[in-house]
Amino acid sequence: MIKQAIIPLAGLGTRLLPLTSVFAKELLPINGKPGIEYIIEECIDAGINEIIFIISDKKIMIKNYFYNDKFYKNIIKKKKDPRIINEYKKILKYKKMIKFVFQNKPLGTGDAVIKAKRFIKDKYFLMLLPDDLIVKKNCSKAMISVHNKFKGSVMASMKVNKKTVSRWGIYNISKKINKDNFLIKGVVEKPNPNQAPSNNAVIGRYILPRTIFKKLTNQKPGKGGEIHITDAIQSLINDNEIFIGHNFLGKYLDCGTMNGYIKSSLEIAKL
Ligand code: UTP
Numbered sequence: 468m469i470k471q472a473i474i475p476l477a478g479l480g481t482r483l484l485p486l487t488s489v490f491a492k493e494l495l496p497i498n499g500k501p502g503i504e505y506i507i508e509e510c511i512d513a514g515i516n517e518i519i520f521i522i523s524d525k526k527i528m529i530k531n532y533f534y535n536d537k538f539y540k541n542i543i544k545k546k547k548d549p550r551i552i553n554e555y556k557k558i559l560k561y562k563k564m565i566k567f568v569f570q571n572k573p574l575g576t577g578d579a580v581i582k583a584k585r586f587i588k589d590k591y592f593l594m595l596l597p598d599d600l601i602v603k604k605n606c607s608k609a610m611i612s613v614h615n616k617f618k619g620s621v622m623a624s625m626k627v628n629k630k631t632v633s634r635w636g637i638y639n640i641s642k643k644i645n646k647d648n649f650l651i652k653g654v655v656e657k658p659n660p661n662q663a664p665s666n667n668a669v670i671g672r673y674i675l676p677r678t679i680f681k682k683l684t685n686q687k688p689g690k691g692g693e694i695h696i697t698d699a700i701q702s703l704i705n706d707n708e709i710f711i712g713h714n715f716l717g718k719y720l721d722c723g724t725m726n727g728y729i730k731s732s733l734e735i736a737k738l
Contacts, residue, residue: 468514469591469592469674470516470589471515471517471589472510472515472592472595473518473521473580473583473586473587473592473594473595474503474506474518474520474594474595474597475521475570475579475597476493476520476522476526476597477523477526480492480723482723483495483724483725483728486725491528491529492598492728493526493529494528495722497722497728497732502597502722502731503597504561507564507565509605510593510595512607512608514611515564517564517566518564518565519567519586520565520566520567521569521580522567522568522569522570523569523570533558533561533565539551566586570582574688574694575695576596576695577694577695577699578683578694580594580675580679580696581683581684584680587680590676591614591676592677593673593674594672594673596672597671598721598722599719599723600719600720600722600735601670601672601717601718602717602735602738604715606670606713609713609715610674613648614674617648617711619711620700620708620711621673621713622651622672622700622713623670623673623713624638624670624713625667625668625719627666629663629666630660632658632668633660635657635669636655636657636669636697637656637658637666638653638654639651639654639655639665640712644711647714648712649667649712650710650711651704651710651712652704653704654669667712669697675700676703678703679696679699679700682702682703683699686698686699718734720734720735
């Protein structure tokens with residue numbers, strides 16, 4: 468059973484500057500609610516009962532958002548506003564599930580994941596990248612079903628226009644399992660359109676084995692001097708760990724770029 472999720476939140480968010488110069492991008496509102504709350508709701512609905520947030524000292528406001536009890540209690544005492552009471556109850560529910568760990572130097576997603584090592588109890592865990600919102604259908608829930616059926620690791624995949632493959636991590640497919648799932652041979656980072664092994668792109672939802680921590684601990688920095696999660700995944704695939712690509716059914720919203728962030732509010736307002 469997959470019951471734990473980890474969410475790396477320690478990145479700098481440079482693509483959303485100036486919004487992120489003093490503010491954590493995951494708390495930016497998307498249609499009136501911080502983006503991170505959509506991700507937490509996806510986890511809860513998928514049956515997750517513990518979430519590990521990897522933050523940094525610079526993004527301590529993310530922890531403060533869930534630990535502002537004194538403030539809420541004072542306001543509620545004075546105003547007795549049912550809306551605020553409900554919001555506070557929701558924050559308390561989230562807070563109970565979340566553990567915080569710190570990655571104070573953004574050395575890459577793989578390095579962020581290592582920080583959660585001591586909390587992961589089961590053989591597999593879920594990882595979500597909070598810039599990638601998936602609405603309409605719960606992608607994590609669907610991936611957990613795939614994992615329960617095939618017993619391996621699972622990664623989210625979306626078919627993209629062949630001309631745009633150079634913007635994405637692209638799957639090298641070993642073989643098709645059924646309409647929505649395929650076995651992965653590897654991932655190619657941002658290939659030229661004429662060299663891309665497919666047009667299935669990597670999206671930020673992963674079911675990973677606990678053995679990835681060992682890989683990451685011994686891993687040398689890759690592209691751009693960062694420790695990448697994809698390098699550890701490739702190494703696990705080379706060791707015969709089963710990785711399945713899952714073409715999810717929900718709608719993908721990229722909240723990590725300014726254009727995508729603006730569009731995401733408009734899309735969610737339409738739901
Ligand atoms: P990205 O590289 O896509 O986002 O990391 P970023 O670094 O936050 O933003 P840009 O690229 O400068 O605009 C994907 C996810 O991994 C986290 C980020 O917070 C984001 O959620 N991350 C990235 C870490 O937690 N630590 C890192 O060292 C790098």
